Amino acid sequence: MTDSTATMPATVAPATLKEWAARHDDLMVVDVRSGAEFDSLHIRGSYHVPLPLLSEHAEEFASRMGTRVVLVCQSGARAEQARKRLAAVGLAGASVLEGGVPAFAAAGGDVVRGAQTWALERQVRMTAGSLVLASILGGRFISPKLRLVAGGIGAGLTFSAATNSCAMGAMLSKMPWNRSASEPTAHQALQQLGDSR
Structure with missing residues (x-):
C-alpha cells in the first residue's frame, strides 16, 4: 500500500x-x-x-x-x-x-x-573516561600539567552535548575496528x- x-x-x-x-x-x-x-x-x-x-x-x-x-x-x-x-x-x-x-x-x-x-557511544565513554583517569593519575605522579588533559576532555564533552555532535565519535568511527x-x-x-x- x-x-x-x-x-x-x-x-x-x-x-x-x-x-x-x-x-x-x-x-x-x-x-x-x-x-x-x-x-x-x-x-x-x-x-x-x-x-x-x-x-x-x-x-x-x-x-x-x-x-x-x-x-x-x-x-x-x-x-x-x-x-x-x-x-x-x-x-x-x-x-x-x-x-x-x-x-x-x-x-x-x-x-x-x-x-x-561495542556501540560507538560506548567507545566514546570508554575513551573519554580512560583519558580523564590517565590525566588525573599522571597529574598526581608525573606532572600537574597533565591535569589539563582532563579539563580539555571535559570541555569537549560539554561542547559535544551543547551542539549534539561528537568529534571523538567521528574520529573513533574511522578506526579499523569500526569499519567492515x-x-x-x-x-x-x-x-x-x-x-x-
Whole structure:
C-alpha cells in the first residue's frame, strides 16, 4: 500500500515502525551507523548509509529517497544529524527512530544479528573516561600539567552535548575496528537506494 501524500512525524516509536513495515511497501529505513555497528545488529531490509557518507553526498541521497523515510542509528543522535542534513537539501519528511536499533530489537522488531561489537557511544565513554583517569593519575605522579588533559576532555564533552555532535565519535568511527569489509562506497549506497524505488 503506497501513500505518496503521507506526512511523516519527526520521530517514530519502534512499535509504529514495526506496523509501518507490515503495511507500507514504500517504507525506506536508512541506517547511518558505522559498518561494524551495522554488521552487529541492523533492521532487516534497512539500507546502510554511514553518516559521513550521507553528509558528504546529501543531495544525491535525498534525490533517491522516497516519501516515507525513517533514519536509524544507535540512540537517535546521529539519525537526527542525518535528518537535519537531508532537510537542508530539501528532504523535509524524514523521521528518526526513537531509541535507535536496540529499541526496535527490544520491541520485537525484525533484526539481523551478527558479531557483537561495542556501540560507538560506548567507545566514546570508554575513551573519554580512560583519558580523564590517565590525566588525573599522571597529574598526581608525573606532572600537574597533565591535569589539563582532563579539563580539555571535559570541555569537549560539554561542547559535544551543547551542539549534539561528537568529534571523538567521528574520529573513533574511522578506526579499523569500526569499519567492515561491507562498508559501502557512495556509488554502492546510491545504487542500492536507486534499485529500491
